[in-house]
Amino acid sequence: MVEYVDICVGLAWGDEGKGKIVSHLTKNYDYVCRWNGGDNAGHTIYVDNKKYSTHLVPSGVFHGIKSIIGPGCVVNIKSFLNEINYLKDNGFNTNLIKISSKAHIVSDEHIYEDKEKYKNKIGTTARGIGPCYTDKYARKGKTVNDFKDELKEYIWDEVLEGKILCEGAQGFWLDIDHGNYPYVTSSNTLPYSACSLGFPHQKIRKIYGAVKIYDTRVGIDPEFSDELDNNEELMKIAETGKEYGTTTGRLRKVNYLNINKLIKALYYSGTTDLIISKIDILESINVFKYIYNDEICSFNSSELMIESIIKLINDNNNYVSNILLSRSPKEI
Ligand code: IMP
Ligand code: MG
Numbered sequence: 001m002v003e004y005v006d007i008c009v010g011l012a013w014g015d016e017g018k019g020k021i022v023s024h025l026t027k028n029y030d031y032v033c034r035w036n037g038g039d040n041a042g043h044t045i046y047v048d049n050k051k052y053s054t055h056l057v058p059s060g061v062f063h064g065i066k067s068i069i070g071p072g073c074v075v076n077i078k079s080f081l082n083e084i085n086y087l088k089d090n091g092f093n094t095n096l097i098k099i100s101s102k103a104h105i106v107s108d109e110h111i112y113e114d115k116e117k118y119k120n121k122i123g124t125t126a127r128g129i130g131p132c133y134t135d136k137y138a139r140k141g142k143t144v145n146d147f148k149d150e151l152k153e154y155i156w157d158e159v160l161e162g163k164i165l166c167e168g169a170q171g172f173w174l175d176i177d178h179g180n181y182p183y184v185t186s187s188n189t190l191p192y193s194a195c196s197l198g199f200p201h202q203k204i205r206k207i208y209g210a211v212k213i214y215d216t217r218v219g220i221d222p223e224f225s226d227e228l229d230n231n232e233e234l235m236k237i238a239e240t241g242k243e244y245g246t247t248t249g250r251l252r253k254v255n256y257l258n259i260n261k262l263i264k265a266l267y268y269s270g271t272t273d274l275i276i277s278k279i280d281i282l283e284s285i286n287v288f289k290y291i292y293n294d295e296i297c298s299f300n301s302s303e304l305m306i307e308s309i310i311k312l313i314n315d316n317n318n319y320v321s322n323i324l325l326s327r328s329p330k331e332i
Helices: 018-028 059-063 077-089 108-122 129-137 144-155 190-199 226-230 232-239 260-271 279-285 301-317
Strands: 002-010 031-034 043-047 050-055 066-069 097-100 162-167 204-212 213-217 252-259 272-279 289-292 295-298 322-325
Touching: 002 018, 002 129, 002 190, 018 059, 018 162, 018 204, 018 301, 031 190, 059 066, 066 077, 077 097, 077 144, 108 129, 162 190, 162 295, 190 204, 204 213, 204 260, 226 232, 226 252, 232 252, 252 260, 260 289, 260 301, 272 301, 279 301, 289 301, 301 322
Parallel strands: 002 162, 002 204, 031 066, 031 162, 066 097, 204 272, 252 289, 272 322
Antiparallel strands: 043 050, 213 252, 289 295
């Protein structure tokens, strides 16, 4: 039986530092699971001060915890096996990594179609994610079960037990139902969707919501206009915060944190524990601004800015019971 489930989700457009949070929490759980997406995600993890990146494998493996890729995920076999080799080469126990037999397979055709039709039009990561989910929902996709021989050591059909940590990929505003469609990913990024791993929602205990002190966006999105790139202050944040995509290496667009959007993401996700990171980036360039009701609000210090953010959250939300501020993602 599952004892309880905690879930870590992104409250923005991905790249909120979920990997670091999950990696910090992992040791308290029996399983770490992914429920959505594929190798479009990019998780950066620090173990003993060494930096690792994964795209598909949940970060439990870095701490000796069983890591499950769930039935709602899509798997590119080649990049999965590359990741396995990368982890093996770095001394991690890859026997802990398992994939649901029901997860769908991303084919070369899916990747080709994504590159040809969607990469330039909606700014996808060109990993074949959308076309793979298209085939899944048209009920003509191929699952891990159809590729048994290639993946046999990794196939998993058991039930989850004990304490579970679920690791979200992407973020609230990339959710297929809630984001700026069609500039979204093709899966559900909200925590309710983690139940597809095989537990009832009553088992959910905590929802860790991750957000940065400023917004970033990789890929195309009319809500992040090209004008943002001409704003020196925002460009400085991008450079200081090293805002390059882990998966594609693309420079992310930056804007001040939109508080109205954050409040909505907190409510819809049911976040109980909020982690606001990268506060040190604003401190190092001495810019303390957020957007509220379409206006830019400016503060003299990070303390005043954060105090105001916390007040707005508390005035608008009854579910967040802990707020953790992180000056450097590594310190979480
Ligand atoms: P896709 O998931 O590759 O189809 O891309 C759809 C949109 O989601 C694009 O705007 C991507 O840039 C964005 N996206 C997908 N995965 C991530 C991620 O892990 N971090 C940030 N953006 C992502
Ligand atoms: Mg990421």
